[in-house]
Amino acid sequence: MLADTSAIDAGELRIDGARLLRRLDELAEIGAIEGTQGCSRLALTDEDAAGRALLATWMRDLGLTVIVDAIGNTVGVLGSDSVQGAVLTGSHIDTVATGGRFDGNLGVLAGLEVLETVIDHGVRPGRPLAVGFFTNEEGARFAPDMLGSLVYAGGLQIERALQSVAIDGAVLGDELDRIGWRGAAPVPGIAPHAFVECHIEQGxxxxxxxxxIGAVTGVQGISWTKLTLTGQSNHAGTTPMSHRRDAGYVAVRIAGFVRDVVDEIGPPQVGTVGRIELYPNLVNVVAARATLTVDVRNTDDAVLTDVEGRIAEFAAGAAAGEGVELATEVLARFVPVAFDPAVIDLVEHVAEQLGHTTMRLPAGAGHDAQMLARICPAGMVFVPSVDGISHNPAEHTDPADIEAGVNVLLHAMLRLAEVGRVEERAP
Amino acid sequence: MLADTSAIDAGELRIDGARLLRRLDELAEIGAIEGTQGCSRLALTDEDAAGRALLATWMRDLGLTVIVDAIGNTVGVLGSDSVQGAVLTGSHIDTVATGGRFDGNLGVLAGLEVLETVIDHGVRPGRPLAVGFFTNEEGARFAPDMLGSLVYAGGLQIERALQSVAIDGAVLGDELDRIGWRGAAPVPGIAPHAFVECHIEQGxxxxxxxxxIGAVTGVQGISWTKLTLTGQSNHAGTTPMSHRRDAGYVAVRIAGFVRDVVDEIGPPQVGTVGRIELYPNLVNVVAARATLTVDVRNTDDAVLTDVEGRIAEFAAGAAAGEGVELATEVLARFVPVAFDPAVIDLVEHVAEQLGHTTMRLPAGAGHDAQMLARICPAGMVFVPSVDGISHNPAEHTDPADIEAGVNVLLHAMLRLAEVGRVEERAP
Structure with missing residues (x-):
């Protein structure tokens, strides 16, 4: 059924690290943030279109069958014209506005490098291998995040996804048409045999x-809420404190409480108020309106639900105490995801076989793999982030770690491609 | 020396309330905020220029000598070609971006109405009477607030004032030239005999x-500070709380503390954080930078200084605790002003004579009168603000209260104009 994968399993086949780094550099030139190593390539912008074109060129140069679906997800398949039965890898190439060059991009180019390595060495796996990139993973331009992979997995109707409105007012379907990336392949997509994603840890x-090497056990549950407070604008000098209905004051109390409750619960609970806006936002005017977002995450959904409830209760009390109205909007809510035990075992086992240190850990951020986990056995390979920095132009991972991670991806994919069921190869 | 002011003192002379309201309506049409009673007439904009032109026309129609000084302050004098020895009233016609129609405008049009009443009845006071409007009182476009009256009183060099940069990037001197309101009269201006300003309470x-009727005893001390916090942006899901340098978190803690310290001290201490900005201001990114403004006011300068110190100490501690850098910029600092005791007595006495209820109270906001108080006996007449609302299009004062306040201004100015020294007329 296979050519010489037993020899490969012994550890001889390796990716070309320099070639991978060259591709990372070339892709990072599109949307490069001047004076930094970072990238600004928001989903479905002209920069994203240029990145997609480069990826599609590379896929075709390798002889892959390129499939674009109705939401712009793009997959290159080796050894078949369909994802049916394939071992799929991939990630995303959109970035946040002040992003790094590794987040997402590494996972896509790692997959391309795995496929090129397989082709170069004349390896013929028992299953098709495929690499893809999914639309709007970051959620920095359109909501929700992981939109493309969510549509692929059947978790979001294409009609609703196409109507998503960007932070700049554009409609997703219009932008997809504008850049010419609304494809013919239907969604939900075909479930692959398995999915493994290589990604920087970002922590x-x-x-x-x-x-x-991190063998990722699952992904934290994510809860994003937008709170809007409506009070009354008034003069900062002439309005006694007892007469105030200060929307800004309630906002800062809620934001402070988010940290209080997170500290009380302790790790792995995290919570962030990353966005606050006051209106009219003037030094001498009591704020009439305030908005803030609350991002809370935990691997335990029961704890996360409790945290959401406590913050909602505090917010209601703080607003009522100041005579301010509170409106709440859920921006995103994903329950924690547990990856396939056999895939976790496989990543850990391959890492050990290749001589790398390894540990199991949960992912703090959302990833496309968690959406694919709805329809097939899925897992992830993490490589270290220098100083834990991500979503920042200073994001960095050492070349040696990149090479190690992509070699683990290569051998994990080959093992998955050798046999009919993942479980049969678990150590 | 006078015509028949003793009869007038007995209470017979009254302003024409309907005429004053018509002028308030006409001025409010310039920069009107559609669908509201409010005004948006930022200093030295085209709207301000149109308002100035209307005022100058009205002054000339009454036969006043119109004097424009080097910072655009404009005074109309009755019975002289100079402010020398005059009883001056006035205020400002610039507004905040979402302002009402009474703040400032009432004080200028009240003065015009007082002079027209005096002219109509053939009253010949022993001193010139004058009404003026001062440039950029609000501070909503250029800093500092009360800029024109501060220059008039010699508290700010004209060269520095002309270089003030607007929130929209324009330079004050350029804007003054653009709208044609850089006048020939020198600054600092001539000290008048006395200054009385009629204004809505705004509280x-x-x-x-x-x-x-409020007999204003003085103006609170005002302290405006801008705090800039610099931390590190990072991923909201993958960064453990212990690794964060969250500038936004420190900002909300400082803002919360401002209310804590104000509540502990109690009235008349007030404190406001009206402006907060985070960067990059995204739901899933720990804020790298945050700015906030702190506005604290008190009639007692020692208490105000103590409050400033406590906030500064808290801010430094909160920033250090999160590993965030703190930079502080003083935007404005005015010590409390006590108005002239004889003018306060006079306002109270005239209000009682005219049959109005009256009380003494400090002003919560800054006013041009506090700058004029540096160079002559000064005071203010307050009229009620419905629901205490100001700096808001819904700002309102009942017509009967406006008429009462301007009649008090009329008789206070006549008393001041009768005699050589304010003190001689105090009850």
Whole structure:
């Protein structure tokens, strides 16, 4: 059924790290943030279109069958004209406005490098191999985040996804047409045999522990809420404190409470108020309106639900105490995801076989793999982030760690492609 | 020396309330905020220029000598070609971006109405009477607030004032030239005999107490500070709380503390954080930078200084605790002003003579009168603000209260104009 994968399993086949780094550099030139190593390539912008074109060219140069679906997700398949039965890898190439060059991009180019390595060495796996990139993973331009992979997995109707309105007012379907990336393949997409994604950790754990490879156990549950407070604008000098209905004051109390409750619960609970806006936002005017977002995450959905409830209760009380009206909008809510135990075992096993240090850890951020986990066995390979920095132009991962991670991806994919069921290959 | 002011003192002379309201309506049409009673007439904009032109026309129609100084302050004098020895009234016609129609405008049009009443009845006071409007009182476009009257009183060099940069990037001197209101009269200006300003209270005290006329005892000290916090942007899902340098978190803690310290001290201390900005201001990114403004005011300068110190100490501690850098910029600092005791007595006495309820109270906001108080005996007449609302299109004062206040201004100015020294007429 296979050519010489037993020899490969012994550890001889390796990716070309320099070639991968060259592709990372070339892709990072599109939307490069001047004077930094970072990238600004928001979903479905002209920069995203240029990145997509480059990826499609590379896929075709390798002889892959390129499939674009109705939401712009793009997959290149080796050894078939369909994802049916394939071992799929991939990630996303959209970035946040002040992003790095590795987040998402590494996972897509890692997959391309795995496929090129397989082709170069004349390896013929028992299953098709495929690499894809999914539309609007970051959620920095359109909501929700992980939109493309969510549509692929059948978790969001294409009609609703196409109507998503960007922070700049554009409609997703219009933007998809404008850049010419509304494809013919139907969604939901075909469930692959398995899905493995290589990604930077975006956190400090692997670096702090001195570990090269993370076998990702799952993804935290994510809750995003937007709170809008409506009080009354008034003069900051002449209005006694007892007469105020200060929307800004209630906003800062809620934001402070988010940290209080997170500290009380302790790790792995995290909570962030990343966005606050006051109106009219003047030094000497009591704010009439305030908006803030609350981002809370936990691997335990029961704890996360409790945290949401406590914040909602505090917000209601703080607003009532100041005579301010409170409106709440859920922007995103994803329950925690547990990856396939056999895929987690496989990543850990391959890492050990290749001589790398490894540990299991949950992902703090959302990833396309968590959406694919709805329709097939899925898992992830993490590599360390220097200083844990991500969503920042200073985001960095050492070349040696990148090479290690993509070699783990290569061998994990080959193992998955060798046999009919993942479980049969678990150690 | 006078015509028949003793008869007038007995209470017979009255302003024409309907004429004053017509002028308030006409001026409010310039920069009107559609669908509201409010005005948007930022200093030295085209709207301000149109308002100035209307005022100058009205002054000339009454036969006043119109004097424009080097910062655009404009005074109309009755019975002289100079402010020398005159009893001056006035205020400002610039507004905040979402302003009402009474703040400032009432004081200028009240003065015009007083002079027209005096002219109509053939009264010949022993001193010139004058009405003026001062440039950029609000501070909503250029800093500092009360800029024109501060220059008039010699508290700010004209060269520095002309270089003030607007929130929209324009330079004050350029804007003054553009709208044609850089006048020939030198600054600092001539000290008048006395200054009395009629103004809406902009707070809820008179209404709550059921009082028509406020005899203003002075103006609170004002302290405006801008705090800039610099931390590190990072991923909201993958960064453990212990690794964060969240500038937004420190900002909300400082803003919350401002209310804590104000509540602990109690009235008349007030404190406001009206402006907060985060960067990059995204739901899932820990804020790298945050700015906030702190506006604290008190009639007692020692208490105000103590409050400033406590906030500064808290801010430094909160920033250090989060590993965030703190930079502080003083935007404005005015010590409390006590008005002339004889002018306060006079306002109270005239209000009683005219049959109005009256009380003494400090002003919560800054006013041009506090700058004129540096160079002559000064005071203010307050009328009630409905629901205490100001700096808001819904700002309102009942016509009967306006008429009462301007009649008090009329008789206070006549008393001041009768005699050589204010003190001689105090009850």
């Amino acid at each position: 400090p754990v692997l670096e702090a522990e001195g570990i090269t | 809820p005290v008179l209404e709550a107490e059921g009082i028509t």
